[in-house]
Amino acid sequence: MRLRGDKMEVKQAVIMVGGKGTRLYPLTENTPKPALPVLDMPCLKYLIRSFASAGITEVFLACGYKSDVLQKAIGDGSDLGVKIIYSDEDTPLGTGGAMKQLEDRLDPVFAAANGDTFIDIDLREQIDLHLRTGAKITIALTTVDNPCEYGIARLEDDGRITEFKDKPKPDEVFSNYINAGIYVVDRSVLAHVPEKTFFDFSKDLVPIITRRGERVQGYKLSGGVWKDVGRPSDLIGTNLLMAERLHSGTDFPAEGCRITRPFYLGEGSSVEGSVLESTVILKGSTVKDSTIAQSLIMEGCFVKQATVSNSIFGRNCTVNRGATVRNCVLRDGTVVGEGEILENRMG
Structure with missing residues (x-):
């Protein structure tokens, strides 16, 4: 977070891209999931472009599986107007652990996202909401027909998240608002993440912050495209959707x-x-x-x-x-x- 005149700006983002994408095998045999193409551009580049449009200038990619292939596919970010820094994990650390590893390189407020979904969205409003409400964490939310495969959020009228449950059973579902995997984060919350330990951001860290009574804000996505691309049918569908939107x-x-x-x-x-x-x-x-x-x-x-x-x-x-x-x-x-x-x- 940096000041520009009287306005605070978020300039850094962390994207977690360490997963193996096993449900997309054999496509991920040679290519990490974030590098799979949507209309001849790696899926991940749409997300980086969304961050760049929101004013982000520095992007950390927390890599794991086939990081050399990912780096070749994504490049240094100059074509998108950002600087990309690759951070390799020797052992998987989870989404929270990946942020913790970068803690001393991050600004007091930064953006973050899971790199295993397709995101082509204007993210400026989410960043502005985080700064305006004074939240510790702001989580982008979207709706799905089957929330049991995701983390769900219970919201107050002002958008504050009072409960967060990861992958509920059908009889545990209390909301169809799910975690879209895009965050704005106060660096101070990383103090609750143990060093060099597998730690999930939404499953482990978010409940800690809500139990402490600190503000976790929900931001309901509107406009743009958010798609889970976990299965082959999702990858086909996302390519067809973008073909319709752009061509x-x-x-x-x-x-x-x-x-x-x-x-x-x-x-x-x-x-x-x-x-x-x-x-x-x-x-x-x-x-x-x-x-x-x-x-x-x-x-x-x-x-x-x-x-x-x-x-x-x-x-x-x-x-x-x-x-x-x-x-x-x-x-x-x-x-x-x-x-x-x-x-x-x-x-």
Whole structure:
């Protein structure tokens, strides 16, 4: 937190990106989850861009799994107008432990986020609310149909969080407002996090602060996009949503094709003679004389005279004539032979 005239500004953010993304295997076999693409840009870059738009200039990435791959995919932040500093964990420390490791490098107030969700949101209002209310922690909240998979919050009329419960059982649900994984934090709360110990921010630290009677503020997200991308279907859905938001009127070159939007075609890709329904095809791929629906085709793939539905192809896959692929997630470099039929395959 720094002063600009009479106004306080939050200039730092910590993003936790150490998870393995096991539910997205085999896509995460070679690529950490935050580097998986949404319209040819790593998922994590949308979050960093959101922070940059809110005035953040310095971003710490608390890394674990395949940090070298992540660093190559994300870079130094100069293209987004921020400085990115990579902080590797020798052993997993959890979200609270990752912040604790950076404590002596952080300003008195900083922003933080879990890097395993897709976030493309204006975060300035959340930062302003935190500074205005004098909260120790401000947590972004959103609503979902099934809150049992998340942490839920009980709110007072003024937005103060009085109770927080992580992944409740169905009979324990008291709210459909869930933790969206975006925080504004007073550094002083890290005094309650033990050194070099696995410690979860929302599950372990937030209850400590609420029990002490200190203010934990809820901020209800509005506008923008927040999506859980924990499963393959989520990654397809997020790509399709962003294709609709950003490219609903884009006239992609598609000789002899019948296209049902949402649709996206990456740089250097070509499609011809195909039926393409709700499909995202990333850069450097070729699709000829095929039918593809509800699918994500990653970089460098080749698909010819094939039928594909509800599937994700990892990088540099080849699907040959007469092949059928349904409900599959194919690892990088997979070759599907002529006439081969794949269904419900993960790998």
